[in-house]
Amino acid sequence: EVQLVESGGGLVQPGRSLRLSCAASGFTFDDYAIHWVRQGPGKGLEWVSGISWDSATIGYADSVKGRFTISRDNDKNSVYLQMNSLRAEDTALYYCTKGYCSSTNCYTYFDYWGQGTLVTVSS
Amino acid sequence: QSALTQPASVSESPGQSITISCTGTSSDVGYYNLVSWYQQHPGKAPQLIIYEVNKRPSGVSNHFSGSKSGNTASLTISGLQGEDEADYYCCSYAGSSNLVFGGGTKLAVL
Numbered sequence: 001e002v003q004l005v006e007s008g009g010g011l012v013q014p015g016r017s018l019r020l021s022c023a024a025s026g027f028t029f030d031d032y033a034i035h036w037v038r039q040g041p042g043k044g045l046e047w048v049s050g051i052s053w054d055s056a057t058i059g060y061a062d063s064v065k066g067r068f069t070i071s072r073d074n075d076k077n078s079v080y081l082q083m084n085s086l087r088a089e090d091t092a093l094y095y096c097t098k099g100y101c102s103s104t105n106c107y108t109y110f111d112y113w114g115q116g117t118l119v120t121v122s123s
Numbered sequence: 124q125s126a127l128t129q130p131a132s133v134s135e136s137p138g139q140s141i142t143i144s145c146t147g148t149s150s151d152v153g154y155y156n157l158v159s160w161y162q163q164h165p166g167k168a169p170q171l172i173i174y175e176v177n178k179r180p181s182g183v184s185n186h187f188s189g190s191k192s193g194n195t196a197s198l199t200i201s202g203l204q205g206e207d208e209a210d211y212y213c214c215s216y217a218g219s220s221n222l223v224f225g226g227g228t229k230l231a232v233l
Contacts, residue, residue: 104175
């Protein structure tokens, strides 16, 4: 069974940092891209960042570029999101999602999602 | 990276069909055939229902279908059922390893 378990969320003051982790199991981790998608309270989905299986392809939303850094450790079946200079608008439930492979690529779709970890940025 | 444009809400009667639009630009929806759709029920994680504009993952009902014309992608749900009542999100590749979601559409099955 595919499982994605996020951790590391919490209450943090504006300008501070937080590191989210996503622990994966139930699939061959180093075959798939992993993404972070967030959802603000009562809001829609927002893609945050993605990383390919070999870390060769990495992308960031404009809203987090320069502040967030994604990385993965294939030996530990884990992906991380280092979030610096946090702002109130970063408050959201952060989902870790597994890439879904079509016949042409494995980066642009997500088939399994974790339950999310809540990040609240407030003074 | 501007969010794709979806209607905020739509409604239709059971048994009918409905189409949800997703409008982007010539840099995302219009350029790449890499559009996907997700269904999200309240309090649940989203589920992939369409990928690559019009393909369904294994196990997804064939009453979901997708299409694209120019900068606008569409999701059609035929034979509406109460369980289809949910939020629907489109997503497109936007180049440079970036993805962008639509704002979401709340579907009511009246």
